[in-house]
Amino acid sequence: MTKYTYTEKKDTRSGFGAGLLELGRTNENVVALCADLTGSLKMTDFQKAYPERFFQVGIAEANMMGMAAGMTIGGKIPFTGTFANFSTGRVYDQIRQSIAYSGKNVKICASHAGLTLGEDGATHQILEDLGMMKMLPHMTVINPCDYNQTKAATIAIAAHIGPVYLRFGRPSMPIFTPADQKFEIGKALKLIDGHDVSIFATGHLVWEAILAEAMLADKGIKAEVINIHTIKPLDAKAILDSAQKTGCVVSAEEHQMNGGLGDNIAQLLARFNPMPMEMVAVNDSFGESGIPHELMEKYGLSAKNIVEAAEKAIGRKK
């Protein structure tokens, strides 16, 4: 299978900005709202190109979510933009009642998710957002892995009718998926074939999983790496098929272990095919200030941790 390399690094939020700009050109119903973070969300190009479809709401996220819900009445497709923390925890009830329960076609676009937000520290490093969003009925939850995939996902969610949570981040990350990819919501992507262990990774951890696979290969272990860009609806078939083949599983995510992707995979395995599983995730703690890669190491989210988890899972096979 493909060997994954990269020549360029970019932030996933810029992929969102590029996707939004393209939607501005191709879909006149797309409107954007932002709560005083236009530059951080990379929404400036859309704002400049389509000022009549851009709504600056100020530092008032609750009002932004309510307005976005109201804008669907009349046929618009609103994209809200702010940090992941302010896109979820701060406005959970607004999203729950006015968007999810009301079945509104709002796209909640959330940047600076997780530890890789870095120096701003734990107040802004939300690690609970995927859990909160995936629990809501009607909500689709997407966490792409690089610039190209985030751009493709941004474009794809406009064509999906219903509320979507799209999560991306701040740091520059390797671009290793193709620029011309078609993004299919709910479809897991097998990146590397293997037979000893299945690694299911999402978001920034997908690249770490690719690095981990090479480290495992050096030890004679053949790991399968699958990119779970859609947390909900989860591609149960892809997960169960791979797990059946390898007999043990590792999940990897920049999120709390409680309520993250790993929980959903464990739920699937428990119901349909119980087997050894290890989880690479933040273990019930808040983050702290620091440089992203230092934080990922300290909180156990690096390739090295995935390697250790894989070896442990393999060791637990009967």
Place this chain on the structure above:
Amino acid sequence: MTELPNIQELQKTATQVRRDILRMVHGCQSGHPGGSLGCTDFLVALYFYHLNHDRSFNINGVGEDLFFLSNGHISPVWYSVLARSGYFDVKELATFRKINSRLQGHPATEENLPGIRIASGSLGQGLSVALGAAQVKKMNDDKSLVFVLMGDGELQEGQVWEAAMYAAHNKVDNVIATIDYNGQQIDGQVNEILSLKDLGAKWSAFGWHVIESHGNDMDEIVKKIAHAKSLTGKGKPVLNIMTTDMGYGVDFMTGSHKWHGVAPDDKQLENALSQLDETLGDY
């Protein structure tokens, strides 16, 4: 609205709606009669005279005036007014708050009840929704209006003031917000729980055009809604501070927060209905 309002007809409708409210709340022994009775005249004036609306119901409401109920707990009055307007069969009012009903305790879209465009109940969210819908009307060059009703206790929610700032700053002048100013909330009088102080001055300071009205005088409320409509399109959002009596129309319920969320028993229902003539036929 070109034809003149028939105030007596509107009053007759309001009386029937009040009977519906009491019977619905009694039927499931839960729900909120107080605010529903207080806002009956306003909602009847809106749906049976002022609102340009299509009873066949399209959720997008293009070319129609829209109404949003932010204080969703007064769902009984809205359901009755919608049914009496022709959105659905009045018989369905008997299912209120019962299992498998489209008439949920608080308004919802999940069961596709005609007339409802968004869920409400968790307070403070309706004005924001109305502003979003109003902005889209402007984008679509749709000259119709967006109405929203809020409770006075609801104004204790911070989101209301976020929305109030947005509307004035962005000149959302196709919105008419009405506050049901009955002075009561669950735990007691609003002035004792968390005072709104000078409410009109607050909204004026936020940049709204503020009018005041009495919401249990049909003739006046019809005129005041007309006045509010005449103030739209002038660069400012419009606020109608509407004084009402909680529980209006039933003597032992009037003016007391005790009937905010309590259903009458059989005897109380009988007493209440004896004060309200059946005008259009009970469901």
